Amino acid sequence: MSEQGARTTDLTSAPRGRTWSRSTRWVLACLACVAAGVVLRYLLLETAHPPTKLSPPPRQGLNAPFITSPDLVVEKMVELACPTPSDLVYDLGCGDGRIVITAALKTGCRGVGFDIDPQRVAEARANVQLHEVADRVQIVEQDVFSVDLSRADVAMMYLLPWMMNKLLPQFAQMKPGCRIVSYEFWIDEIMPENIVETPAADGHIQRIYLYTTPLTKSPALEPGKPPVPSDLQSRSREVR
Ligand SMILES: C[S@@+](CC[C@H](N)C(=O)[O-])C[C@H]1O[C@@H](n2cnc3c(N)ncnc32)[C@H](O)[C@@H]1O
Known part of the structure; x- marks a missing residue:
């Protein structure tokens, strides 16, 4: 193989150290799907039920507690x-x-x-x-x-x-x-x-x-x- 040909082959294949096996690629693909699902669910829930702002309970309606007058x-x-x-x-x-x-x-x-x-x-x-x-x-x-x-x-x-x-x-x-x-x-x-x-x-x-x-x-x-x-x-x- 010529020097040029060898360089071309090197560019199209992954470097040796970073080659992932078929099973690793499957695991990574599954993890990506799960992450995408989590993000999508969060976005859907946020739009459907925006977070409630907590405010103090209304005072009206709460009966006076028993506190004695001096x-x-x-x-x-x-x-x-x-x-x-x-x-x-x-x-x-x-x-x-x-x-x-x-x-x-x-x-x-x-x-x-x-x-x-x-x-x-x-x-x-x-x-x-x-x-x-x-x-x-x-x-x-x-x-x-x-x-x-x-x-x-x-x-x-x-x-x-x-x-x-x-x-x-x-x-x-x-x-x-x-x-x-x-x-x-x-x-x-x-x-x-x-x-x-x-x-x-x-x-x-x-x-x-x-x-x-x-x-x-x-x-x-x-x-x-x-x-x-x-x-x-x-x-x-x-x-x-
Ligand atoms: C702050 S305490 C005063 C007690 C007493 N009058 C004094 O001055 O020591 C208020 C009282 O009102 C009563 N009370 C609160 N809401 C009431 C209501 N809607 N109707 C009747 N009594 C009520 C409570 O049970 C409590 O005994």
């Missing part, structure tokens, strides 16, 4: 609501009954505590017995959103922001001059009659809001923003 706060709430012995006080989400029982003990008013949780209802009923106010205080297992507020002179609560706003149509059932007292959470865009601030042990300011019915919207307040005592000046301007 004793000092309960006392202030009763002072602010100022029930008379002939008043009927509703405690919405009464927990262990501390608000309505304190109101009955301090003022002689009648009261009804409502709670959705049977365990809380049982505790509140036991506390009614313990404090001997069964002649004036009743505890009912009921969702606050189904309570008719037209008979209540005072409604007190420690719930959640969305619950305060959702209760608005029920607050509208209350007679003029009734009081709504809420710990921590306000009703969006409604100017309170009064705000009492008490410092907690950890330094955070605890607020208690007093509203009187009928509730009216105030242009001075922004939804989602708590009213603060300095906002009350604009209430007196609105009333004038």
